[in-house]
Amino acid sequence: MSMLHIVNKSPYERNSLAAAVGHMTDGDTLLLIEDGVYAAIKGGAAAGNLEGKTVSVLGADLAARGIGVDKLVDGVSVVDYGGFVDLVEATDKSQSWL
Amino acid sequence: MSEIKKFMYVNRRAPYGTIYAWESLEVVLIGAAFEQDVSLAFIDDGVYQLTKGQDTSGIDMKNFSPTYSALGDYEVNKIYVEKESLEERGLTLDDLQHLVWEDEDDDWAEKDSIRLVSRAEMADVLAGQDILFNF
Numbered sequence: 001m002s003m004l005h006i007v008n009k010s011p012y013e014r015n016s017l018a019a020a021v022g023h024m025t026d027g028d029t030l031l032l033i034e035d036g037v038y039a040a041i042k043g044g045a046a047a048g049n050l051e052g053k054t055v056s057v058l059g060a061d062l063a064a065r066g067i068g069v070d071k072l073v074d075g076v077s078v079v080d081y082g083g084f085v086d087l088v089e090a091t092d093k094s095q096s097w098l
Numbered sequence: 099m100s101e102i103k104k105f106m107y108v109n110r111r112a113p114y115g116t117i118y119a120w121e122s123l124e125v126v127l128i129g130a131a132f133e134q135d136v137s138l139a140f141i142d143d144g145v146y147q148l149t150k151g152q153d154t155s156g157i158d159m160k161n162f163s164p165t166y167s168a169l170g171d172y173e174v175n176k177i178y179v180e181k182e183s184l185e186e187r188g189l190t191l192d193d194l195q196h197l198v199w200e201d202e203d204d205d206w207a208e209k210d211s212i213r214l215v216s217r218a219e220m221a222d223v224l225a226g227q228d229i230l231f232n233f
Contacts, residue, residue, distance in 0.1 A: 009115070009145050010112050010115065010146075012142060012143050012186065012187065013111075013112070013143050016144060016207070034114070034115050034144075035112045035114070035115035036206025038112065038143075038146065038157070038187065040104040040190040041187060041189070043188030043189055044186065044188030044189075045186045045187070046189075047188065059156070060157050061114075061156075061157060063152075063154075063155075063156055064114055064152060064153060064154040064156065064159065064161070065112070065114065065146060065148065065149060066149035066150055066151040066152040066153070066155045066163070066193075068151065071188070071193075080229045088117070
């Protein structure tokens with residue numbers, strides 16, 4: 001069973017990212033959207049949470065916040081809304097860490 | 099009501115995820131008409147408000163970030179950004195908009211509006227205000 005963990009809150013304001021990461025198992029994917037995308041900035045204190053995880057970030061939310069792809073942690077993949085749907089489809093369940 | 103007070107708007111939220119950042123900007127612009135001594139502080143997630151290159155075309159929301167560059171025209175030219183807040187988030191001053199104002203007492207010389215301060219310095223700046231507005 002694989003799960004898509006969706007985080008939409010800043011890791012510097014809420015503990016949603018830590019909660020999501022703490023509940024991930026092998027084969028799960030983390031998707032960062034809205035203010036959750038700030039977690040993927042290289043050099044940020046929250047970036048360590050993504051280590052060893054399969055991570056996707058919604059491109060439109062990155063662009064809105066002025067975060068260039070060059071600012072991201074290595075290995076993170078940027079997806080569009082279609083890619084979001086593909087992730088939901090490819091996993092058995094979705095869990096939103098609101 | 100002739101006494102000029104030191105007003106500071108304290109911004110601690112990221113833009114777009116909540117309405118705080120935009121609301122703050124609206125209040126700052128309204129407040130600018132009252133000719134007080136206005137300063138802005140960007141602390142914690144508030145520093146994200148000033149990132150350059152914001153493009154909201156993909157999320158169906160208004161991009162209000164260009165408005166920050168107009169603040170200088172309203173004599174809002176003391177914009178304090180907390181260094182530690184930037185660093186914790188993997189950002190530097192280079193990731194932020196270059197905000198300037200023109201000094202009429204100095205032959206309209208263009209000057210930087212952003213003052214990068216440490217957390218300790220920010221504490222002093224906050225302590226020196228008359229009124230704090232929190233967003």
